[in-house]
Amino acid sequence: MLPAALTLVGAGRMGAAMLDGWLAAGLDPAGTTIRDPHPSDAVARLCESRGIALNPLGIVAAEVLVLAIKPQGLADAAPALDALIGPDTLVISILAGKTIADLKARLRRASAVVRAMPNLPASIGRGATGAVASPQVSARQRAGANALLAASGLVEWLGSEADIDALTAVSxxxxxxxxxxxxxxxxxxxxxxxxxxxxxxxxxxxxxxxxxxxxxxxxxxxxxxxxxxxxxxxxxxxxxxxxxxxxxxxxxxxxxxxxxxxxxxxxx
CATH class of the missing domain: 1.10.3730.10 (ProC C-terminal domain-like)
Structure with a gap:
């Protein structure tokens, strides 16, 4: 089941492609927020036409916070991201090379974290994504994460984060x-x-x-x-x-x- 409220941070090529898949799968635009300091014209038009909040001034803790920024930007963005995390927020990261420990070290409020590794065909809904969840991720949160990731193609849940490197090398x-x-x-x-x-x-x-x-x-x-x-x-x-x-x-x-x-x- 898709979440009722979602915040996507970073609407570049992969972030925007995932958003398209979510909307096609039934994500409610009214509950969706995009945060990107330099959104493309296409993303801005999509947000305007579908009623998606783009860079709102208010800070509200997200039900699901999806991180699709450049990995090297995590340190600088961390304070602003931390403000979007509440006690029940699920954080989904597609930041290559950033472990769950890395994310929790930078995002002090983060508890339930899913680390995902999609590939380029996800941009046309034919991707292969590997995912691993921290122990704090509930069954309901994992089901929501699976629904979001499956909108871009195959999802494989890994038993250990140690398998992410092998998955990265294959898919x-x-x-x-x-x-x-x-x-x-x-x-x-x-x-x-x-x-x-x-x-x-x-x-x-x-x-x-x-x-x-x-x-x-x-x-x-x-x-x-x-x-x-x-x-x-x-x-x-x-x-x-x-x-x-x-x-x-x-x-x-x-x-x-x-x-x-x-x-x-x-x-x-």
Missing amino acids: GSGPAYVFLLAEALAEAGVAAGLSPEVAARLARATVSGAGALLDASALPAGELRRNVTSPGGTTAAALDVLMRADGMAPLLREAVAAAKRRAGELSG
């Missing part, structure tokens, strides 16, 4: 890996004789189409792969290269390990 950074695959496939197409324009269009359609099929099918990815691989055929010849001992799987394991290691450094 947080993962879209970049897929975009790189599309780039590399297009470059391979050019090397095989296609024009750059044709290769780019084919690679984009192939990657997005395969992703849509994976989403629509209940079959595991491995089974879908086997279904399009005829023994001795062209796909099998390509997979013999990609699946060799030094191929795609070990390279991705190394890449994810590097991303996880860097996530730990940034949050440490």
Whole structure:
């Protein structure tokens, strides 16, 4: 169930995208407040047209306070944010690299905190978000947080905050890996004789189409792969290269390990 009252701090690309998803899911605009010192024209127009309070002068403790500012801005913003937190406020943070301990150290009034890590496809409602809750988050608050995060796509609740770094390396950074695959496939197409324009269009359609099929099918990815691989055929010849001992799987394991290691450094 979506909360009756919500304050969003930071209406940049991700914050504004999440707001769009919440409104589409039924969030009450009359109970919604946006605080952003430099809102975009699009956000200002949305607030005016939907009756959403934008940077009101009064300070009222929020039922749910969603933090979508830049992580490096937390220290400077903390006093103003703390004023928005009451004894029953749920704080949801999407600040990359900021742990629950970091948030509580800066926001002295914060008790119930959910740390979430969405990814870029959340901006079109197809995201993958990992979340972890502090012990003070009630069942009702967790259900409300889940409803908000699910408006942007899949939500996975983690058993431990220690898993956030691994999740960041897989789904947080993962879209970049897929975009790189599309780039590399297009470059391979050019090397095989296609024009750059044709290769780019084919690679984009192939990657997005395969992703849509994976989403629509209940079959595991491995089974879908086997279904399009005829023994001795062209796909099998390509997979013999990609699946060799030094191929795609070990390279991705190394890449994810590097991303996880860097996530730990940034949050440490």
